[in-house]
Amino acid sequence: MEYNFKQIENKWRETWIRQKTYKIDIDASRPKFYVLDMFPYPSGAGLHVGHPLGYIASDIYSRFKRLNGFNVLHPMGYDAYGLPAEQYAIQTGQHPAITTEKNIARYREQLDKIGFSYDWDREVKTCEPSYYKWTQWAFIQMFNHYYCNKSQKALPIAQLEQHFAAHGTQGIDTACTEELCFTADDWAVYDLKKRQDVLLNYRIAYLADTMVNWCSTLGTVLANDEVKDGLSVRGGHPVEQRVMRQWSLRVSAYAERLLNGLDQVDWSDSLKEVQRNWIGRSQGAEMTFKVKDSDVEMVIFTTRADTVYGVTFMVLAPESELVAQLTTPAQQQAVNDYIVETKKRTERERLAEVKKVTGVFSGAYAINPLTNEEIPVWISDYVLAGYGTGAIMAVPAHDSRDFAFARQFGLPIRQVVVPVGETPSDPQTWDESRDSKEGIMVNSGPINGLSVKEAIRQTAAHITQTGIGRVKTNYRLRDAIFSRQRYWGEPFPVYYKDDMPYMLDESQLPLTLPEIDKYLPTENGEPPLGRAKNWATADGYPLELNTMPGFAGSSAYYLRYMDPKNDGALVSPEANAYWQDVDLYIGGTEHATGHLIYSRFWNKFLFDIGLIVKDEPFKKLINQGMIQGRSNFVYRIKGSNTFVSLRLKDQYDTTPIHVDVNMVQNDVLDLERFKAWNPEYANAEFILEDGKYVCGWAVEKMSKSMFNVVNPDDIVDQYGADTLRLYEMFLGPLEQSKPWDTNGIDGVHKFLRKTWRLIHDREDNLSVSADAPTAEELKILHKTIRKITDDIERFAFNTSVSAFMIAVNELTSLKCNKRDIVSPLVVLLAPFAPHICEEMWQLMGNSGSVCDAQWPIADEQYLVENSFEYPVSFNGKTRFKLTLPLDLSSGDIEKAALAHEESQKWLEGKQVKKIVVVPGRIINVVVG
């Protein structure tokens, strides 16, 4: 009996639980280290082999840090609220809590088999009242705060009320939904309802009529990151724009801090770039255009104030409030028709028809504040209501959309920027707008001849002085819509009195999710909570019917892990002061614009109100690559039940058919299992090559329909958890996407067997020697210590596995079974393959768990080389090798190389022009 992974792994799984090996607590005597995995949504499909990739990497790092003396917080939990469980509830009537609990149990079972060092006593589930109490609590805090731009932080709303009572809106600079202007006297006469209404304009969690992404199939609104190409990310259902009264979080108030914070964190440049683009800071100017024969003013945002002399028309978004104010009676009908038309088109159609230019003239004319020119105001859906002011000044010569619009409707085009070295040309002859990033201003009155950069500066100064406009920074980042018309989410701690929202008292938290009879909207279109009985406060005020979105519960879970059982606070000051922030966060890129923005926002807010000590939650972040599926195919001869092997298939007319990858090994099909797979194939016949049926393959998404889902449990059953862990790492660099291909797994399994045999004889009897190691053995060990330590710090786990293989191969050929060599090697391997290492550690007579061993330190004295095998190259081509002492001078190396008999062949008839000697590296002789 050789390496019995089943027995070993079972033994240690039980022992670790019994001895609470992974339980941790605050320990002031040791430095902390916090390693976090993005917690999973427990789906009905269970874990596939791609999920644990990041978990294994973070587990290796956690164990490595622990071995280096750190007190490591490494928790796991579940993002338990979500649409799939609710959709399933709608179809089957099964309560989503039951489905979720069942899925969690399955996930837990799968996770437990892989040997993670999680402290399960800290597990959180976002759907548990003891957890979402603090989601609700944070929401109340957001309601009770506003964002002050001057101090760049959240402040209590009571302070704002005091300011209103004393000075009205005079002198405030806050984030708000719309700029309000009133005096202290006005405030004094406002009734309670009016005051509440005004305050909603400033609260960080606020209720407002906003343009939302409405998904009628899901029956709910969605946040921007939950919509892609006009379809819901979950389910791919159409999404349309609609104005609805919804809760929102004023994330946009934090745009600048979210952007600046990126400079302090150790994340990949590409991820930071995605966040920067999503935040979308653009610096420009807001400018006011008067409207002819009207007291209406149009405010527009532009990054190119310099091109104001090239403006030949204005465009309003169809949803803009100004449309109704500006449209002349003569154009009323046409404008109405156009607006009806654009409303009918869904967001998706608008995106699909980017090239199609539509619009209508409002009948009004604006006056260019710099030239006093009268220019027509148009309405078109290429201008977005949600960005800037919903109105633009069109410069068709230098903007492709404005250009297309001008061409479509015969509007004038005027060039105002000419690239250096070119002359102005007639825009009538152009096919497209001209680039204006750099150049010299023309047709622009006083700024003619200036560079673009200088012209922007001067124009901005001019409009600020004259009061025409002001310098302004705009962000693409919008507030997060926080209401969902769904059941399976956190209830809002909100009730309504006189149509105004009020927060429950903290003592009433958690407000638990009520039972309902059906998981569908009510007959009159209210969200599912409208079905709940007695859904009201003790005084009879109705409670909020919406629930919170998916990202609510995941925005502060990393804080809760620090102090998961605390009923008096989200996290205690002591726990937060000790654990501080996440040192290493591993997860997928798909959360780049959702979770990673929201949780940073949430964290900054909690930082502002003094709950926590860190402004940024995740110090270092690594995105693991996706594990793609690798599908297998068989080839059926058309019209028959005969299947032909891969390399013979071209001789027949065949149809490729997906087969379950679990009955294929090294691309060879298990014929019996295939026949048993489907009654249709019971009598299948095969045309084999070399007695085997070889399948074709392709890289596709891992999904049930492709029959390429590989379950980690199956791998654990067949090879053991240690093999699975090593193999996932061996597959390639952590951050790179790669297909799951079981073809190489035998290699790492063999490696573990060889490792086992280092201290076992042929009969599997333990055989460990206490002899002193030789210099050669010590060199192998210390070279490996250096390599592994270095690799782990760089998250290069794939090369670590190779280094282990090399070490074990070398020790095997030396027949080394010495405790002083194998024991430290086992410590190095323990983070990767904890079960076998724990067993070997014990077998070699060590006390305690290998988890608490001391990480070995590479001793350079064993690694000193005194000679080096120089590659000797001629004109850059390596010709032979020459071993020389390392302390030889460059001159002597040169002489030795030229004197070597092999050199004569390459020197013959040629002249040595130069010799490059890099001691310890290379010798290159240049001849000619």
Next chain:
RNA sequence: GCCCGGAUGGUGGAAUUGGUAGACACGCAGGACUUAAAAUCCUGUGGCCAUUGCGGCCGUGCGGGUUCAAUUCCCGCUCCGGGUACCA
């Protein structure tokens, strides 16, 4: 369109600062042990040419460049993957 990655044997990949390209492993081929199989072990394995022996040429997506020396740096392309998009 824009932004970010990537391209190395039959396959996954290695080469950390410009210094021996292909480590390690899979697969494949041949061999040992065995009645046989499994397991294990040994040898070979980038391509082409030569193969009696030594060996030679080419080669990291393509085309240029810098350098004694380029998978690595620079310029210009091609293809693949991901993100994002009327953002003024």
